[in-house]
Amino acid sequence: MLRRTLQSFKGVAASGFTVTPTPLINHSEIGLLKKSLPTLYGGDFASKQYPDEWHYRPGFSKEDVTREVCNAWKSSPTIASLVLSPHIAEYVAKFMGWRSIRVGQDDVIQKPRSEVSNVGWHRDYSYINSNFVGGDGCTVWISLDRATEENGGVKYAVGSQEWPMEPLRDGVDSAFMSGASDPLAYLRRYAPEDIEIACPEVDPGHAIIHQSKVFHGSSNNGSADNMREAIVVHFVEGDCQWKETESSLPWGDAGYIYGRYRRAGEVELAEDHFPITWSENEAEITGWVKDYIGNGMGMK
Numbered sequence: 001m002l003r004r005t006l007q008s009f010k011g012v013a014a015s016g017f018t019v020t021p022t023p024l025i026n027h028s029e030i031g032l033l034k035k036s037l038p039t040l041y042g043g044d045f046a047s048k049q050y051p052d053e054w055h056y057r058p059g060f061s062k063e064d065v066t067r068e069v070c071n072a073w074k075s076s077p078t079i080a081s082l083v084l085s086p087h088i089a090e091y092v093a094k095f096m097g098w099r100s101i102r103v104g105q106d107d108v109i110q111k112p113r114s115e116v117s118n119v120g121w122h123r124d125y126s127y128i129n130s131n132f133v134g135g136d137g138c139t140v141w142i143s144l145d146r147a148t149e150e151n152g153g154v155k156y157a158v159g160s161q162e163w164p165m166e167p168l169r170d171g172v173d174s175a176f177m178s179g180a181s182d183p184l185a186y187l188r189r190y191a192p193e194d195i196e197i198a199c200p201e202v203d204p205g206h207a208i209i210h211q212s213k214v215f216h217g218s219s220n221n222g223s224a225d226n227m228r229e230a231i232v233v234h235f236v237e238g239d240c241q242w243k244e245t246e247s248s249l250p251w252g253d254a255g256y257i258y259g260r261y262r263r264a265g266e267v268e269l270a271e272d273h274f275p276i277t278w279s280e281n282e283a284e285i286t287g288w289v290k291d292y293i294g295n296g297m298g299m300k
């Protein structure tokens with residue numbers, strides 16, 4: 001299955017990423033999502049559930065850095081209706097050649113116009129997919145605006161999914177918010193040869209699908225626009241499992257963030273945190289998702 005995944009990326013994009021030819025969400029869905037973001041960041045959680053990470057609070061956090069909320073689907077039914085959408089899930093599963101698909105994590109991103117809003121080079125695999133067997137998944141970066149190099153659209157080190165892997169870290173020294181001064185210094189540690197950087201332009205509602213091992217990051221938002229917004233869904237294959245661990249502790253070796261989702265002695269992923277949002281076998285789809293989001297957004 002993993003081989004098929006890589007082949008599908010090789011066929012569609014040897015670069016490790018591709019922009020969807022059509023939008024995944026329409027204009028009115030973009031409007032609803034945009035409207036929900038200030039409510040989310042302001043801590044007004046319609047579902048009464050906190051998100052798993054909340055990296056920006058108005059009046060408390062720095063105003064000029066990139067803002068991120070992770071697993072906002074738990075807190076906002078509006079965001080959930082995109083992240084847990086069966087339509088998006090089916091589209092991505094078919095693109096990847098998967099029989100079923102789970103949500104690994106979402107990220108809601110707001111990038112303000114500023115000189116310090118860059119996102120450091122990283123591979124999603126190091127934070128997310130390295131925890132799983134068969135979890136060499138993909139990220140779907142859905143733009144709520146037109147994203148360009150000027151407003152800090154996502155940049156890729158072309159083909160870097162094939163480069164050697166860096167030693168796995170537990171995320172505490174995350175490159176995500178590091179804002180390195182030499183933009184390519186970190187990449188040079190792993191690049192076998194010349195580095196080619198691409199910043200695909202993405203229209204509102206379209207998405208970039210990228211392989212979890214491709215290095216990516218983004219520059220400052222230097223545009224006149226106030227904010228560049230995106231909703232990112234990190235997907236894993238439906239039947240992926242936790243890596244076996246020597247540890248007798250419930251969180252095994254999963255460490256920071258992901259350690260909290262693991263149950264002692266189990267390799268199965270809990271659907272409470274990693275819901276199955278589409279499967280060829282409908283009986284496998286996580287039951288409560290439809291109760292929570294109804295039909296879900298997307299592909300209309």
Ligand SMILES: O=C(O)CCC(=O)C(=O)O
Nearest residue numbers: 107109119217218230232
């Ligand atoms: O939106 C961005 O600038 C970067 C997002 C990203 O790298 C991610 O979600 O993994």
